[in-house]
Amino acid sequence: MKHVTIVVPKGNANLSSITGSYEILTSANAYWQKQGHKSMIDITLAGVVSELKLDAGFITVHPTPIHDLEKTDLLIIPSAPYAAQLIRENVELISWIREQYVKGAEIASMCTGAFLLAATGLLDGKTCSTHWSAEASFKQMFPKINLQPDKLITAENGIYTNGGAYSFLNLVLFLVEKYFDRQTAIYCSKIFQIDMDRTSQSPFFIFQIQKNHGDDLVCKAQTYIEQHLTGKISFEELAAELAISRRNFDRRFTKATGNTPVEYLQRVKVEVAKNALEKGRKSIFEVMNDVGYSDDKAFREVFKKITGVSPLDYKARYAKEIR
Structure with missing residues (x-):
């Protein structure tokens, strides 16, 4: 059985990418078991705080402390506001993510969750994607990374990233196919009505004219x-x-x-x-x-x-x- 950890950053995170990942992976596991297989994954929410209020306080989550998890097989980093403050608030979490990768875990970041992943240094010299609107900020903060915001999904050395907003659903389907099989991914695409054929977020780009550079x-x-x-x-x-x-x-x-x-x-x-x-x-x-x-x-x-x-x-x- 594979252990999947959805990390919950301190400060804020996008609730939909947390719950969406959990629901699709849970459904995939249930379908897998109905086909006569043993349970494939066990999912945990983990973070550095015991309670976090999301969506203006309407939703409260209670993550497991990260240090209670000795080892995990897949880390999912949800979308989160990409302000420098988020990175400063999550130094401990960033260090733990890096340690888990060294121990053999794979990592998947969703949308602007790529900023937290990039802060680990694990993306240096590698290719990744994030939301197109964050392109300029990402390039400025992490010049050693080959950012390709037109890519819907990137995969390199056990590290997976995806583009913006609800395109995280395509990344979850990618992970379902990787950890289960193609049939299970197709089943999830039909149940959750996700287009499996999308390969780029380029049609959704809105070119933002950058003039706040000071030159x-x-x-x-x-x-x-x-x-x-x-x-x-x-x-x-x-x-x-x-x-x-x-x-x-x-x-x-x-x-x-x-x-x-x-x-x-x-x-x-x-x-x-x-x-x-x-x-x-x-x-x-x-x-x-x-x-x-x-x-x-x-x-x-x-x-x-x-x-x-x-x-x-x-x-x-x-x-x-x-x-």
Whole structure:
């Protein structure tokens, strides 16, 4: 039998990722036993506090003290607010998670739970995912980690992470298939009505223009880019206008925003295109021209690279019905 521990961080945690994980894994175990097998998993909630009030105090959980657990096989870290305070409040828990991995436990982090996992140092040099809205903060706090926020699930050396919000359900199904079998995972997907075919959270990205980095020169460049989407931008000329070499301009821009100037331009164009497609009033050709593309193949390629879907599919999925 495998021992699964859902950790409950001190301070706050997302209740849905705790209860959702517990319910799906419990259902998987019950289904497994109905097929004539012995119980596969035993689940415990554990933390460094004996009582924690969640969801504005409406729900109270009573975790088992972590030091009462000598060894566990799988640690699940739920989504939690990714403020630096959370890491400061959970130094003891972070150390214990690291110790359990050294002892052979596997670890799965959900959404912004990746911040707690990253604080252990176990993700350094590895790939992980988290909620797309936390991308900039995560990269700033943990530059040694290869963050890929477009990935719905990552798996590397017994460490599993997933993207944002309720996509944790897909990670739980992944774990069900790993610890039970494919048939049990399919059963859970049907019972809980979870789409097993999702592979990316890119279609749900909302590009957030980062201007709180404190670099005035980069802010001027960002503003210029946003105001000249329909024309052709020469970054050589823009750098000269800002009295900086192109090399230093690229370096400062990437450091401040997390994107190269070209990537930033593409992301802004695609975000404007997404908003236009969601309104449903314009054709894809009109939207393409509005954001400065004349080559429909190039537009489709950039759009799909950033969102994971074609402009046509995006419009079909998110456009408002025009009456």
